[in-house]
Amino acid sequence: MTYLDAFLAAVQDAYDPEDNPAGHVVLAVAENKRSHEHFLEQMREASSSGGSGAAGSGPPPECMGYDDMRGIGRLRTALAALLRRTFLPVATEERLTISAGCGAIIENVAFLTCSPGDAVLIPAPFYPAFVNDLSVRAAVVPWAVAASEHNPGGRHVPTVRDLEEAAEAAEKAGHPVRVLLLTNPSNPLGVVWDADAMATMIKWCLRRGVHCVSDEIYALSIFDEAAASHFVSAAVLAEREDVRAEGDAENLVHVVWGLSKDFCGSGLRVGCLWSQNEALNTAMNNVSYFCAVGNYQQHVLAAALEAEEATDAFLAANRARLRQAAELVCAGLEEAHVPFVRPEAGMFVWVDLRGALRAQSAEGERALWQELLDSKKLLLTPGQDCRGSQPGWFRCCFAAVPEAAVREGVQRLGQFVKDEAKRF
Amino acid sequence: MTYLDAFLAAVQDAYDPEDNPAGHVVLAVAENKRSHEHFLEQMREASSSGGSGAAGSGPPPECMGYDDMRGIGRLRTALAALLRRTFLPVATEERLTISAGCGAIIENVAFLTCSPGDAVLIPAPFYPAFVNDLSVRAAVVPWAVAASEHNPGGRHVPTVRDLEEAAEAAEKAGHPVRVLLLTNPSNPLGVVWDADAMATMIKWCLRRGVHCVSDEIYALSIFDEAAASHFVSAAVLAEREDVRAEGDAENLVHVVWGLSKDFCGSGLRVGCLWSQNEALNTAMNNVSYFCAVGNYQQHVLAAALEAEEATDAFLAANRARLRQAAELVCAGLEEAHVPFVRPEAGMFVWVDLRGALRAQSAEGERALWQELLDSKKLLLTPGQDCRGSQPGWFRCCFAAVPEAAVREGVQRLGQFVKDEAKRF
Numbered sequence: 062m063t064y065l066d067a068f069l070a071a072v073q074d075a076y077d078p079e080d081n082p083a084g085h086v087v088l089a090v091a092e093n094k095r096s097h098e099h100f101l102e103q104m105r106e107a108s109s110s111g112g113s114g115a116a117g118s119g120p121p122p123e124c125m126g127y128d129d130m131r132g133i134g135r136l137r138t139a140l141a142a143l144l145r146r147t148f149l150p151v152a153t154e155e156r157l158t159i160s161a162g163c164g165a166i167i168e169n170v171a172f173l174t175c176s177p178g179d180a181v182l183i184p185a186p187f188y189p190a191f192v193n194d195l196s197v198r199a200a201v202v203p204w205a206v207a208a209s210e211h212n213p214g215g216r217h218v219p220t221v222r223d224l225e226e227a228a229e230a231a232e233k234a235g236h237p238v239r240v241l242l243l244t245n246p247s248n249p250l251g252v253v254w255d256a257d258a259m260a261t262m263i264k265w266c267l268r269r270g271v272h273c274v275s276d277e278i279y280a281l282s283i284f285d286e287a288a289a290s291h292f293v294s295a296a297v298l299a300e301r302e303d304v305r306a307e308g309d310a311e312n313l314v315h316v317v318w319g320l321s322k323d324f325c326g327s328g329l330r331v332g333c334l335w336s337q338n339e340a341l342n343t344a345m346n347n348v349s350y351f352c353a354v355g356n357y358q359q360h361v362l363a364a365a366l367e368a369e370e371a372t373d374a375f376l377a378a379n380r381a382r383l384r385q386a387a388e389l390v391c392a393g394l395e396e397a398h399v400p401f402v403r404p405e406a407g408m409f410v411w412v413d414l415r416g417a418l419r420a421q422s423a424e425g426e427r428a429l430w431q432e433l434l435d436s437k438k439l440l441l442t443p444g445q446d447c448r449g450s451q452p453g454w455f456r457c458c459f460a461a462v463p464e465a466a467v468r469e470g471v472q473r474l475g476q477f478v479k480d481e482a483k484r485f
Numbered sequence: 486m487t488y489l490d491a492f493l494a495a496v497q498d499a500y501d502p503e504d505n506p507a508g509h510v511v512l513a514v515a516e517n518k519r520s521h522e523h524f525l526e527q528m529r530e531a532s533s534s535g536g537s538g539a540a541g542s543g544p545p546p547e548c549m550g551y552d553d554m555r556g557i558g559r560l561r562t563a564l565a566a567l568l569r570r571t572f573l574p575v576a577t578e579e580r581l582t583i584s585a586g587c588g589a590i591i592e593n594v595a596f597l598t599c600s601p602g603d604a605v606l607i608p609a610p611f612y613p614a615f616v617n618d619l620s621v622r623a624a625v626v627p628w629a630v631a632a633s634e635h636n637p638g639g640r641h642v643p644t645v646r647d648l649e650e651a652a653e654a655a656e657k658a659g660h661p662v663r664v665l666l667l668t669n670p671s672n673p674l675g676v677v678w679d680a681d682a683m684a685t686m687i688k689w690c691l692r693r694g695v696h697c698v699s700d701e702i703y704a705l706s707i708f709d710e711a712a713a714s715h716f717v718s719a720a721v722l723a724e725r726e727d728v729r730a731e732g733d734a735e736n737l738v739h740v741v742w743g744l745s746k747d748f749c750g751s752g753l754r755v756g757c758l759w760s761q762n763e764a765l766n767t768a769m770n771n772v773s774y775f776c777a778v779g780n781y782q783q784h785v786l787a788a789a790l791e792a793e794e795a796t797d798a799f800l801a802a803n804r805a806r807l808r809q810a811a812e813l814v815c816a817g818l819e820e821a822h823v824p825f826v827r828p829e830a831g832m833f834v835w836v837d838l839r840g841a842l843r844a845q846s847a848e849g850e851r852a853l854w855q856e857l858l859d860s861k862k863l864l865l866t867p868g869q870d871c872r873g874s875q876p877g878w879f880r881c882c883f884a885a886v887p888e889a890a891v892r893e894g895v896q897r898l899g900q901f902v903k904d905e906a907k908r909f
Contacts, residue, residue: 101546109533109543125525125750126752127514164774193771193774325549328552329548330777331779351585351592355585355754357528357782358785
């Protein structure tokens with residue numbers, strides 16, 4: 062995070078309509094605190110009533126001992142069932158690896174598929190923490206792919222030519238390309254890439270013999286129904302005839318998912334990898350030792366997820382809450398004539414403040430970010446941190462703070478833009 | 486593990502006095518299953534009655550969100566209090582980092598203090614998994630230090646000369662020495678090194694500017710009272726005048742500990758680092774992200790450990806059970822005239838089967854190991870896996886299987902040695 066001190070200070074002085082109306086509004090964290098208590102309640106109930114499968118007994122004694130480092134069988138079974146019911150119909154227990162968060166999964170996949178100095182291509186704008194995930198220990202180079210043409214709706218889908226150019230540039234700089242890391246639904250864009258867009262990119266990977274890692278951590282947070290109907294997991298596309306015809310889909314396509322977003326549980330530290338690549342899964346068995354999830358919590362989670370009806374109801378209710386929160390933000394932005402990419406999934410809106418820039422540059426964007434913070438006590442994620450190609454875009458997260466704070470933040474943003482408009 | 490297939494097969498065919506009297510006896514796992522249900526019960530009670538500090542409510546909502554990657558404040562506070570009460574009187578919350586197991590802690594310390602190819606000296610014989618912990622991702626070279634003179638009681642304390650010679654050999658081979666990794670109480674020896682022995686090694690580190698990492702994961706499993714009275718943590722020694730006089734003790738001495746052994750919870754995946762080195766602790770804050778413990782489980786553990794009387798009673802009862810288990814094994818070995826190092830701590834005995842070797846070599850040891858497995862269906866940890874300097878020693882773990890199985894294993898070992906003696 063390029064603004065950690067400002068962030069921590071702002072969090073310490075958080076806005077509250079009653080107690081601190083002049084406080085900071087922090088809309089920079091992609092967490093969902095609209096539904097987290099609901100899933101926690103489901104975990105608590107499972108823990109006390111069915112943690113071991115028997116009433117009232119909690120996690121069983123074997124949770125205290127060594128178990129499968131890729132995750133206990135019970136949780137992998139429960140997760141595979143959930144994934145099959147939802148967006149990953151080909152999920153099986155054997156193909157899942159559970160680790161302490163998706164960051165650990167992505168780091169390990171990078172470590173196992175790349176050598177230090179190799180490049181991982183990532184369509185921009187992207188989740189800022191990928192940089193740390195890939196580089197700090199695995200020493201792999203994240204390489205942004207700029208989408209040359211802005212598709213309808215600000216989707217930033219890279220074309221084959223965009224991918225080719227990025228790969229060429231990375232290799233010219235001495236970084237052989239081993240992986241294309243996609244995020245669908247997109248963070249920070251909040252949009253869903255459709256099957257054609259995804260298939261095109263996967264095919265490019267297969268032709269080139271490059272791994273395609275599809276981070277689908279927001280797959281169950283698609284609150285726009287049209288978007289939900291055209292979302293297709295990379296795991297499903299990897300089964301399609303025309304995709305398989307292009308190369309070794311079985312060994313090169315992998316999906317990342319976890320509980321941080323769709324189950325509002327970033328603090329649970331549970332991520333997982335779906336892969337059919339046996340060599341990769343075997344290697345994950347070793348390195349997962351360093352990031353295994355505690356078996357006590359794994360049993361509690363398994364018991365919670367085994368309550369399938371409750372789980373599905375939770376997911377639907379959560380999406381409804383996200384939809385409502387997104388609509389609130391969109392309405393506020395529209396009212397203030399602030400352009401944005403209409404969100405379909407996740408917990409953020411990609412907001413276009415280019416009109417308020419004093420200078421069309423990274424420095425100009427940073428100055429604007431600082432001004433929003435200083436004059437409006439409003440903290441957004443700067444687009445440059447997501448490697449946005451054009452300065453002046455910001456990510457506005459709408460589910461980590463209470464609705465009143467989101468409302469206040471959007472109101473302050475509208476006021477800021479209005480004041481700016483007057484100034485020129 | 487050099488014998489994974491044999492191990493898994495043996496576990497599948499485990500001895501049972503009633504159901505499988507001809508089955509395999511596996512005495513190769515350093516787990517404690519004598520007391521694990523007791524601590525689990527304490528966790529369950531805490532989870533249902535005090536997980537959030539309030540009766541009946543379990544872990545609080547904030548467990549669902551991001552928190553300190555070095556461990557939530559509540560658990561660090563509870564652990565610091567426990568450590569202060571027991572063997573680490575200088576422990577404070579700020580100096581603790583919690584990660585998913587001691588393997589993750591050791592890997593991260595190696596990653597942060599070494600460059601790839603640097604050496605970590607480890608007095609032999611040592612815990613076999615250190616090799617994977619250090620080398621698989623951190624690419625650091627574990628370098629065994631052989632104790633040239635066998636101290637009374639088979640303690641294998643390296644002298645300064647042993648350390649010097651090992652360091653010289655490592656550096657000659659192109660591996661600059663950055664760390665000395667000690668394990669006290671020792672795995673696999675089961676003995677406690679006293680303050681003088683430890684201070685000598687720490688001083689050597691300080692004079693050389695090398696980090697001393699003291700793995701004290703068995704510190705609360707010292708069941709021999711005399712040994713318990715002469716155990717002193719490296720953290721305490723780092724405060725001693727004569728030690729501090731030798732170099733930068735504050736920044737170079739670190740202690741590793743966790744719940745896997747002393748709380749019978751290898752499946753909980755909780756390890757921790759105590760360090761006063763601020764740069765190291767800051768860096769741990771970043772890399773701990775990849776191996777953080779789920780906050781739900783952290784809250785449950787904190788609540789369990791906050792029950793201080795129950796915790797202390799658990800630890801005392803666990804030590805009594807270990808003492809009893811150790812005495813059973815020692816009596817059996819003595820009866821069969823099998824020499825061994827008398828254990829003072831942990832859950833294993835270092836057994837001397839040199840007399841049964843056909844060849845005084847690593848191959849001879851492996852052949853003997855295989856013969857024990859084939860003819861007696863008895864599986865021990867081969868000493869060569871612990872880099873024992875003399876072939877023919879084996880680690881016999883006495884707490885991972887039920888007492889009847891341990892009794893049977895020792896009986897089979899005695900029979901084997903008796904048969905061997907007849908053969909010559």
